[in-house]
Amino acid sequence: MIGDSRRYRQLLEYLSSLGSAAVAFSGGVDSSLLLAAAHDALGDEAFAVTARSVLMPPDENAEAERFCRERGIRQLFVEHNDLEEIRFNPPERCYICKKRLLGMIVGTAKENGAAAVLEGTNLDDMGDHRPGMRAVAELGVKSPLKELGFTKAEIRALSRELGLPTADKPSMACLASRFAYGEELAPERLDAVGRAEKLLRGLGFGQLRVRVSGSSARIELPPERFSELLAVRGEVLRELKKLGFVYISLDLQGYRTGSMNEVLTI
Numbered sequence: 001m002i003g004d005s006r007r008y009r010q011l012l013e014y015l016s017s018l019g020s021a022a023v024a025f026s027g028g029v030d031s032s033l034l035l036a037a038a039h040d041a042l043g044d045e046a047f048a049v050t051a052r053s054v055l056m057p058p059d060e061n062a063e064a065e066r067f068c069r070e071r072g073i074r075q076l077f078v079e080h081n082d083l084e085e086i087r088f089n090p091p092e093r094c095y096i097c098k099k100r101l102l103g104m105i106v107g108t109a110k111e112n113g114a115a116a117v118l119e120g121t122n123l124d125d126m127g128d129h130r131p132g133m134r135a136v137a138e139l140g141v142k143s144p145l146k147e148l149g150f151t152k153a154e155i156r157a158l159s160r161e162l163g164l165p166t167a168d169k170p171s172m173a174c175l176a177s178r179f180a181y182g183e184e185l186a187p188e189r190l191d192a193v194g195r196a197e198k199l200l201r202g203l204g205f206g207q208l209r210v211r212v213s214g215s216s217a218r219i220e221l222p223p224e225r226f227s228e229l230l231a232v233r234g235e236v237l238r239e240l241k242k243l244g245f246v247y248i249s250l251d252l253q254g255y256r257t258g259s260m261n262e263v264l265t266i
Contacts, residue, residue: 007150008037008158014144015041018116022109024102025050025075027064029152030120030145032166033159038118039073047074047112049105054081054187055097055174058194067165076112078104081187086176089183091131093176098132102139117141124152170207171257180213180260192243193217199239203232207255215246220255 015021015038023035025048038046050064068075080101086093102119109117119136121143126133136143145155152171159167175190183189189212196210196217205228209220217240221229229236229250240248251259 005158005161007148007154008162010148011037011144011150012041014148015046015118018042018142020045020113020115022047022049022076022105022112022114022117024105024117024119024141025064025068026056026120026172027060027067027166028120028172029159029166029169030122030155032067032164032169033155033162034118034120034145035067035073036071036162036164039071044074047076047114049076049078049108049117051078051080051101051105053079053101054083054190055176055185057172057175058198060172076108078108080104083185083187087185089176089179089181089185091181093131093181094174095131095135097174097176099135099138102135102141106139106141119143121146122150122152122155170201173257177258177260178209178211180211181263183212183214192245196240196243196245200236203235205229209255209259210240211251211260212245215244217245217248218251219249220251220253220259223252223254226250226254 021038021042023031023038023046025031025035027050035046035048048068050061052061065075078101085096085100090096102117106117119141121133121136122145126146156167175193176185178193179185193210193212197208200208200210200219205221205225207222211218211220219229237248
């Protein structure tokens with residue numbers, strides 16, 4: 001058994017009771033801990049199902065594949081690139097998208113004999129506008145980390161204890177979450193956002209978002225990193241303009257999850 005903390009044993013007991021499971025695996029902090037624990041509890045009766053999609057940040061699939069390969073975990077894939085239903089980014093986008101994606105994962109899980117399908121929502125995730133959770137409930141997908149009350153801080157601490165490479169990984173999310181509601185989610189625009197964020201991470205900025213409205217890109221960083229961004233202002237402007245952004249700004253409120261949802265409460 002990996003690790004010996006009380007909380008980890010609690011998670012293992014939950015997972016062991018399932019008999020077999022497929023984990024919706026993105027390679028992020030939460031799903032990585034969940035998959036590692038499921039494999040620890042169930043061995044080869046646990047496997048990963050990963051979506052290949054233009055909605056995912058660049059390099060995420062490669063990191064997810066490496067995680068599974070290094071741990072000997074079986075990994076299956078589903079293709080999720082049909083954007084027609086969410087083309088103009090409706091407020092219920094997350095529900096529509098999650099219902100389709102999880103539906104494919106559930107189908108793959110059943111075809112491969114899994115008794116349960118798991119996903120990585122944690123307790124802290126419940127504080128934001130997350131219509132996708134309705135899809136999770138409708139499809140009978142389990143959220144062990146949320147059910148057992150794991151917070152993001154606990155997940156990171158436990159991941160660090162277990163030596164997982166994702167312990168300090170910045171939070172990622174579907175690239176569609178970077179766009180204002182009503183914006184067209186064209187593949188080339190999603191790609192531009194992914195490239196912009198990859199560029200900024202390459203400059204040493206970990207936790208960030210590039211939010212898009214029209215031809216404007218609004219950069220969100222923790223406020224304590226503002227001065228560092230201004231120090232490389234010329235390079236950032238030059239490279240983001242190459243990606244097609246006309247207006248580039250720094251959000252003075254700083255990085256925060258779900259900032260595009262703020263308009264929903266006005």
